[in-house]
Amino acid sequence: MLELKNVTFEAADENGGSKIITRDLSMTVGDNKFVVITGPNGSGKSTLARLIMGINQPTGGQILFNGRDITHASITERANLGISFAFQQPVRFKGLKVIDLLRIASKKELTVSEACTYLASVGLCAKDYINREVNASLSGGELKRIEIAMILARGSLLSIFDEPEAGIDLWSFSNLISVFETMRENIHGSILIISHQERILNIADEIVVIDCGSIREQGPKDEILPHILGTAAARIMCDGGAKISRKGGAANA
Amino acid sequence: MLDSVSKHILEEVADIHETPIGAYNFRVDGKSAGRQTTANIDITSKTDKPGIDVRIKPGTKHESVHIPVVLAESGIRETVYNDFYVGEDADVVIVAGCGIHNCGNQDSEHDGVHRFFLGKNSRIKYIEKHYGEGDGNGRRILNPVTEMYMEEGAVAELEMVQIKGVDSTKRTTVAKLDKDARLVVRERLMTHGSQYALSEYTVEMNGEGSSVDLVSRSVAREDSTQDYRSKVVGNAACAGHTECDAIIMDNAHVYATPELDANCIDAQLIHEAAIGKIAGEQLTKLMTLGLTESEAEEQIINGFLK
Ligand SMILES: Nc1ncnc2c1ncn2[C@@H]1O[C@H](COP(=O)(O)OP(=O)(O)OP(=O)(O)O)[C@@H](O)[C@H]1O
Numbered sequence: 099m100l101e102l103k104n105v106t107f108e109a110a111d112e113n114g115g116s117k118i119i120t121r122d123l124s125m126t127v128g129d130n131k132f133v134v135i136t137g138p139n140g141s142g143k144s145t146l147a148r149l150i151m152g153i154n155q156p157t158g159g160q161i162l163f164n165g166r167d168i169t170h171a172s173i174t175e176r177a178n179l180g181i182s183f184a185f186q187q188p189v190r191f192k193g194l195k196v197i198d199l200l201r202i203a204s205k206k207e208l209t210v211s212e213a214c215t216y217l218a219s220v221g222l223c224a225k226d227y228i229n230r231e232v233n234a235s236l237s238g239g240e241l242k243r244i245e246i247a248m249i250l251a252r253g254s255l256l257s258i259f260d261e262p263e264a265g266i267d268l269w270s271f272s273n274l275i276s277v278f279e280t281m282r283e284n285i286h287g288s289i290l291i292i293s294h295q296e297r298i299l300n301i302a303d304e305i306v307v308i309d310c311g312s313i314r315e316q317g318p319k320d321e322i323l324p325h326i327l328g329t330a331a332a333r334i335m336c337d338g339g340a341k342i343s344r345k346g347g348a349a350n351a
Numbered sequence: 352m353l354d355s356v357s358k359h360i361l362e363e364v365a366d367i368h369e370t371p372i373g374a375y376n377f378r379v380d381g382k383s384a385g386r387q388t389t390a391n392i393d394i395t396s397k398t399d400k401p402g403i404d405v406r407i408k409p410g411t412k413h414e415s416v417h418i419p420v421v422l423a424e425s426g427i428r429e430t431v432y433n434d435f436y437v438g439e440d441a442d443v444v445i446v447a448g449c450g451i452h453n454c455g456n457q458d459s460e461h462d463g464v465h466r467f468f469l470g471k472n473s474r475i476k477y478i479e480k481h482y483g484e485g486d487g488n489g490r491r492i493l494n495p496v497t498e499m500y501m502e503e504g505a506v507a508e509l510e511m512v513q514i515k516g517v518d519s520t521k522r523t524t525v526a527k528l529d530k531d532a533r534l535v536v537r538e539r540l541m542t543h544g545s546q547y548a549l550s551e552y553t554v555e556m557n558g559e560g561s562s563v564d565l566v567s568r569s570v571a572r573e574d575s576t577q578d579y580r581s582k583v584v585g586n587a588a589c590a591g592h593t594e595c596d597a598i599i600m601d602n603a604h605v606y607a608t609p610e611l612d613a614n615c616i617d618a619q620l621i622h623e624a625a626i627g628k629i630a631g632e633q634l635t636k637l638m639t640l641g642l643t644e645s646e647a648e649e650q651i652i653n654g655f656l657k
Pocket residue numbers: 109110111119137138139140141142143144145146186341342343345
């Protein structure tokens with residue numbers, strides 16, 4: 099499905115120099131696989147997702163999607179080839195409504211009842227939300243759910259979620275897990291989730307641990323999970339190379 | 352009696368497909384092209400100058416008045432004076448709108464001066480759409496003047512939209528509010544090409560408990576220029592809020608000059624103004640849903656101006 103070969107991303111830093119954010123990173127996401135990426139704040143997880151979606155362009159290496167080289171393809175091309183991406187921080191729009199976004203996502207004149215099904219799967223009472231503007235009046239958790247509903251509406255081959263659990267209340271957490279499980283059954287595509295949550299790590303086929311922009315370890319869940327749980331308290335800190343700025347807690351929305 | 356050009360323009364500015372229900376007055380190319388009155392709403396032509404007087408009886412409810420204007424002949428320039436007398440406790444919808452179809456080389460211009468005299472506790476919803484089309488060299492010019500005189504407890508909701516095809520516009524809106532009167536304005540404006548739009552508001556709150564909420568959203572594209580000026584005066588214990596939110600694109604130019612003037616310690620006046628380009632992350636998000644950059648731009652603008 100997806101293959102990253104020695105992907106590097108170098109960006110300008112605050113001091114007019116440059117820093118390497120993603121370093122020589124190689125990984126694959128197989129067909130029908132459920133892969134979870136984890137790692138400390140600032141380790142480059144979201145950057146990796148943006149590289150796959152085409153929001154950031156790699157400065158080195160290659161990205162293949164179903165055998166096709168998409169390293170320099172535009173965001174739109176990748177979207178239309180079948181890649182979806184739910185942002186860590188969803189975007190607000192003055193004037194666009196939830197139903198408008200779901201329609202754009204599904205690429206058809208979605209009926210209200212179809213749209214409601216997507217909203218209901220992410221635990222939103224559909225009739226209250228369908229005509230709401232996706233603006234500052236929505237709470238962080240509501241926005242996060244709508245972001246996930248858009249990915250459901252797209253039904254792509256590869257769906258990437260960046261910390262989908264952030265801002266979602268505990269009660270809904272098990273529903274969120276079942277959303278991913280159903281999605282996997284229905285779409286027959288691959289799912290790539292960035293998460294810090296043990297319960298999400300637990301349903302993965304494979305886990306990739308990123309630190310300082312490179313892969314520290316990757317492999318089947320049963321192999322990796324015990325390591326992570328063991329080292330969670332003693333995070334490896336970076337020195338030299340990539341400069342990591344540590345932001346708030348793990349669940350910042 | 353209406354040709355297809357006029358019919359199309361009526362659809363654009365007044366959502367009229369058939370003859371409307373209720374009172375109406377059509378003006379096409381400087382002449383009256385149809386009028387209907389009702390038991391409660393009377394329309395008469397002015398005798399001293401072009402225009403009409405619309406008298407709405409006190410207590411009239413759930414009725415509407417449509418007064419669309421069409422300019423289809425190139426080179427017509429007119430100023431029309433329409434006065435609305437809304438009786439106490441009446442509650443009506445007034446739909447005005449002007450569409451210009453100019454295929455010729457002469458300028459077409461319609462300047463509508465609308466005055467509203469709102470009686471005690473009356474309510475109106477006023478919808479005004481402006482639209483221009485035609486590929487001649489003649490410019491399409493609209494300079495609407497709206498004046499609102501609001502007695503105690505009167506409520507007016509104004510929806511003013513100008514999205515396409517008007518080359519030059521000077522929009523002047525003046526309102527004077529007595530005790531407990533409330534004015535709500537929603538303006539939507541888009542300019543493109545080398546268009547020029549000036550929108551100027553002067554709202555005086557003279558009575559205790561009066562309030563105004565004025566929100567203008569606009570998009571300036573290509574080489575167009577927009578000039579937004581609002582002046583809100585609080586002469587009593589009142590609440591005023593104005594907001595000007597503009598998206599600027601290409602080589603456009605947007606000025607915003609808000610002015611607040613409080614003459615009473617209990618006047619609460621707020622102005623918010625923002626001018627900026629479309630947020631990059633909004634474009635990115637829509638592109639991840641499969642839209643091209645220009646499709647994403649259209650969606651964002653359409654939503655913003657809805
Ligand atoms: N375009 C860019 N230019 C400069 N610096 C960047 C750019 N993109 C990301 N960074 C930096 O790279 C580092 C990694 O950021 P990234 O958002 O990928 O981390 P993350 O692993 O997703 O963290 P978190 O767990 O907090 O979400 C951060 O220090 C960030 O500031």
